[in-house]
Amino acid sequence: MTAPGDGAQALDHDTATDPAGTGTPAGQARARQPRPSGAAVRFDADEPVTVVLVRHGQTTMTVSRGYSGSSEPGPPLDEHGRAQAEAAAALVHRVGRDLWGDIAYPTELVASPMVRTQQTGGIIAERLSLAVRTDAAFQEANFGDWQGLTAEEIEERWPGQLEPWHTSGRLRPPGGGESIEDVGVRLRAGLESLRTGGPRTVVVVSHAVAIRAALGVTMGADPGTWSQLRVAPASVSIIRLYADKRDEIAVAGAPSEGWGGA
Numbered sequence: 001m002t003a004p005g006d007g008a009q010a011l012d013h014d015t016a017t018d019p020a021g022t023g024t025p026a027g028q029a030r031a032r033q034p035r036p037s038g039a040a041v042r043f044d045a046d047e048p049v050t051v052v053l054v055r056h057g058q059t060t061m062t063v064s065r066g067y068s069g070s071s072e073p074g075p076p077l078d079e080h081g082r083a084q085a086e087a088a089a090a091l092v093h094r095v096g097r098d099l100w101g102d103i104a105y106p107t108e109l110v111a112s113p114m115v116r117t118q119q120t121g122g123i124i125a126e127r128l129s130l131a132v133r134t135d136a137a138f139q140e141a142n143f144g145d146w147q148g149l150t151a152e153e154i155e156e157r158w159p160g161q162l163e164p165w166h167t168s169g170r171l172r173p174p175g176g177g178e179s180i181e182d183v184g185v186r187l188r189a190g191l192e193s194l195r196t197g198g199p200r201t202v203v204v205v206s207h208a209v210a211i212r213a214a215l216g217v218t219m220g221a222d223p224g225t226w227s228q229l230r231v232a233p234a235s236v237s238i239i240r241l242y243a244d245k246r247d248e249i250a251v252a253g254a255p256s257e258g259w260g261g262a
Helices: 013-017 060-064 079-093 115-128 151-157 162-167 180-195 208-219 223-228
Strands: 049-055 108-111 132-134 200-206 236-241 248-254
Touching: 049 079, 049 180, 049 208, 079 115, 079 236, 108 115, 115 132, 115 200, 151 162, 162 223, 180 200, 180 208, 180 223, 180 236, 200 208, 208 223, 208 236, 208 248
Parallel strands: 049 200, 108 132, 108 200
Antiparallel strands: 049 236, 236 248
16 A cells, blocks of 8 residues: 555545445535645545634734733734734635635634634634634633733743743743643643534634644644744634544644635
């Protein structure tokens, strides 16, 4: 058996179960394209749960670079953040249509309970004609006593702690904060809750540290490396969760601005 790569193609679920494209539910519902070149290697016809992770749009705290975590509802989107959320909604609306055609169009929408993610989720919900379900598993890290402070302010008050919080992934901020590893445990549980329920595409509106954690646990990478992932405001990342847990990261941190509407 040859592993699929640039010169070979992985087994496609619909063509494998129904080569003519008719006669089975898979064939009758055929809309997705075959697995593209460069996709994660698989030798079966299993269909995954696809999770489209969207970071919220910009807030005043995004601009000030303050650590805005889950201990407070947080600031709302600013004017530019709303425009970013609109751009993210337009990009997500293209999933399964003219972008990422092997992925089904979203049928479920989840958002963190924070104000900025609820607002971003509401804008996406309107575009996709879906209701928003709230799940605290996808909320931002709890920064404890660092809440609302900039990196410079944290370094001044707790010298030498902020860098290892990012680079070791295991240091907890004072005042009951979460380590990056802690966030990963929570995000893993959230993703596992989505893995059940059958193949579908779920949009999850979340936060920078949380999305990095979701990508990190999917890859099985050390928590100290997760901060090396770029997750800009309103960016889109895509994870595909398979029953055998050989999961795939299809997209990491794609910016939504500049794609254009569809």
